[in-house]
Amino acid sequence: MNVSHNELEGICRKAFQGIGFSEGDAADAADMVAWMEVHGLGGIAALKKGVHFLLKEGESQPPSIIYQDADVTVLDAHGNSILGNASLALELGYVRARARGLSVTKIRHCHNRILVIGYLSRLARRGMNVTAFWRNAHDPLTELVVGFRAGHPIPDLCFYSLEAVPDDIEKNDGITLVMANHVDLMPGLRSSQPLTNLIQHSEPDLVARKAQLLTAGMEVDDDLWKTLKSLADRLLVEATEDSRSGAGAGTNDND
Structure with missing residues (x-):
């Protein structure tokens, strides 16, 4: 079915709340999905791929700190989706870059990583240079590099495969984020x-893709839309139960 940007963001926000996300995390996650889709970067496909994992995860939990010094922070997302782990981790990197001029944030053990790009756009709008990169354990091994210039909410993006497999055999389930106040971090493809x-x-x-999709709308798989509607309906059930429990006259005139 064809939906508008606002419809997609609205149903995603309610669905994430239905899963158990806090109101703020649900709004952030919905914004990430809708931002990715309206720029032609597959937000809906990524959500469809990860929604069943989200249902198993339940309520979002903050990442824990593995290592931290003045400039580098390493976080563990506990194998959860980036949708419930992005805001705190990225805001921490942002604050450190503002204070120190440069910060490096590594988020380990997370999935749905592609959706983090939508949140990075916010940081760029707030005047931060941001580069993010990660590898996918596919055959062949692939790498994605995303770069935002401060003040530019739309990135340059490079996706490529590596013919030679590196010696490092650690599982590819993390993200590295570099943020800088005054240094342009746009990536260059220089590799041995x-x-x-x-x-x-x-x-x-x-930018051109966004203009096209805002006019034409976005196609959402019918099964995914039904799933999102079902999750969003959980909020209505909870509200009805709360309303019934609080119905009737109060015990004093101030109720």
Whole structure:
């Protein structure tokens, strides 16, 4: 079915609340999904892939700190979706970059990582240079690099595969984020390994895609939409139960 940006964001926000996200986390997660989709970067596909994992996770929980010094923070997301773990981790990196000029934040053991791009856009609008990168354990091994310039809410994005598998065999389920106050961090593709299947999206490309999708609307899989509606309906059930328990006259004139 075809939906508008506002419809997509609204149903996602209610669905995330139905899963157990706090109101703030639900709003952030919905914004990430809708932002990705309206820029043609597959927010709906990523949500469809991860929604069943979200149902198993239940209420979102904050990531825990593994290591921290003045400039570097390493966090453990406990194998959960980035949708419930992004805000605190990214805000921590943002505050440190504001104070120190540069910060590095590593989020380990998370999935749905592609959706973090929507939240990074917020940081760029607030005047922060941001680069994020991660690898996917596919065959072939692939890497995604995303770069935002301060004041520019649309990134340049590079996606490519590596022909040679590196010696590091650690599971690829993390994100590295570099933020800088006054230094342009736009990534350059310089590697000792040959890069293949290069896909690049520039800022003008994504701006044009957004204009097109805002006009034409976005296609959502019918089954996914039904799932989101079902999750959103949990809020109505809870509200009805609360209303019934509080119905009737109060015990004093101030009720």
